Amino acid sequence: MRAPKRPIQAVSTWVRRQPPKVKAFLAVISGMAALVLLRAIVHDHDNLFVAAEAVHSIGIAVLIYKLMKEKTCAGLSLKSQELTAIFLAVRLYCSFVMEYDIHTLLDMATLATTLWVIYMIRIKLQSSYMEDKDNIALYYVVGPCAVLALLIHPSTSHHIINRIAWAFCVYLEAVSVLPQLRVMQNTKIVEPFTAHYVFALGVARFLSCAHWVLQVLDTRGHLLVALGYGLWPSMVLISEIVQTFILADFCYYYVKSVFGGQLVLRLPSGVV
Template sequence: MGQKGYQSPAKKVLSWIRKKSKKVKIFLGLITAISLLVTLKLVVHDHNLFFVIAEAIHLIGLLVLIYKLTTLKTCSGLSLKTQVLTAIFLAIRLYCSFIMEADIHTLLDFITLVATVWVIYMMKFKLKASYMAELDNMPLYYPIVPAAALAFFVHPTTSHILINRMLWAFCVYLESVSVLPQLRLMQNVQIIEPFSAHYVFALGVARFLGCAHWIIQVYDTAGAYIYLAGRGYFWIPTVFLAEMVQTFILADFCYYYCHERPVDRSPANAGYQSPVKKLLSWVQKQSKKVKIVLFIITVITLLVTLKLTVHDHNYFFVMAEAIHLIGLLILIYKLTTLNTCSGLSLKTQVLTVIFLAVRVYCSFIMERDIHTVLDLITLVATLWIIYMMKFKLKTSYMADLDNMSLNYVIVPAAVLAFFVHPTVKSYILINRMLWAFCVYLESISVLPQLRLMQNVQILEPFSAHYVFALGIARFLGCAHWIIQVYDNIGSPIFLDERSFLWIPMVFLAEMVQTFILADFCYYYVKSVMSGQLIIRLPVPV
């Protein structure tokens, strides 16, 4: 009832930002950028991965364009000149890459070059009638000549021949300004269709990652990296400047991309369905076995990505706890703005308080670190939610549908903790049992919420966001254990000092949590991508 015309927290934040002065927006942008940089520095151990990810995102942007060209049969809103510039710097970079390194970057550049050439071919010959030539009016020599002149004077001083070093510098400089014709065209058009917007946004993200690499390298070396001997006194500072230029060129567009939904009013694109929606629609039509296979492939892909990018696997737990807290903040937002707790299980919140209270106690006894702080904040937030549901908003609480007995959850967890717990000799038995109890209880604490959602069938967005956040958090926790097992070829499963069954049971508990929430997360993503405000769960057979 209270959901009509609601505005999501993200939209409210963006609306609030829009009303601020330019100085405040710049300040907020700097804070956001610094926060992202700190996160990347802490999470990604090999900073060269930034370039790999950036190139992969650029390729994804091109695939979005290819999808547009092949399905909508139009290249409106797309700059041919930006694609030509992209092909030029990619061809040069591919040549230099073969000469200088020949690695994963070479492969990605080759694939991206092929995709770009195909886009140019389609725009030049197959779809030239829809190409906005009169609006794509930036001369190519505007970006090419300055890049070539700068490359002539400022280039690396490595052992490679001079022409190759100049070519490498040229492709770096040209890349930094290659998007200008596209931005000029978009400025002329004013109304941007979604696929071109997605493509340029992908370029913005890619450029930010490239810039992040240089900023973190400079920070790690206390500025010495800027003037590395053997690379030319001005070369690295100029590369750094080029990355900054690319990032700032695209930053303003990315802000408006996030703030405004891209619009396409051309007849060719009326009623189009995004690739993600089509993919989800295709998945929905598949058999249960195919869905399971696709799910396993997706999970493995995510695990491999996490393993390659996150150097300290304990960050998984920190991120999981932080995401759980974000989910609770979403609920707090709902309770304070909509003044309703419909669709929310009080029993899940009670179970959450129980395992968090036990975990905070054990954490104080055993470790006292960032986990303790996050758990304490999460505990306070959960207690506040319970207070609101129990006293302030009790009329909207669906007590008749929140009908799972707490004993069904607490008793099995307590019994299992009594028999299977860590055998770390430095802690007394009761503390070890309590720690095991909170681990087991957490793994099934969401069951009352899922039961209520199953009873309701139609789920309002805030509760759905909260449960989805729990699903992401649980996946990260599960990922930690899977990667630990893989890294040690299964040996941690049976560490003698932790008892024969303790770690396997923890691993199983994380798996249980993940699979309990996996099905809901599928329907959540499907509904969100379909633009549905209300999430409809399938009727149980």
């Protein structure tokens, strides 16, 4: 006699059997339910943005722990870390010339730790770096973001270079995790610390996206007008949503793996 399935296992089995359109519908419903919950329990929605940066920092702390304890960078994407350093550096520049606040200090700390991770992968732990798996060319990611920033950027009173730089870091942040997802797609097996790190990125992206969506709802769309005119306000919101959905599939399998008691995450074909 087979043991009864746990509720989470039963639900995940049912979801897996559904056609893609049903899965997409369930994902949208789940996201909307989470937004409603956050709106009810978080009164100052600016705290969601701070929470997103805090979760990102926790993810990097997990990554640093992995590098120091296990003395290996296997499964990590150097290119994702380099893209992260690029958009953080550009965002810091924009913060200094456009607005200086607590987010500037948080970005400085995140950039410093990201540069340390890059140093560890490139120099100290180079022998364990899976270069053949980390095979997305950076210009395929940076180039389109730069072109898009030239075409669609804020219409504020700041200098045109600063406005283009601001748009560039928004677009680059949205896709900076793609090389890391490619590494995991190529290896199919993700060890715990890397999985924790990528899941933290997914949670951070969702909180950041929730911040923007709830701000737009609370201001009845006036926030989009405050960002400028043209396509830029919509592109900011779209970039946040893209970041969230890029990581949504991985986060689903991560949660399923944790509840199933698996230490190593095994991704099926087609994920990420």
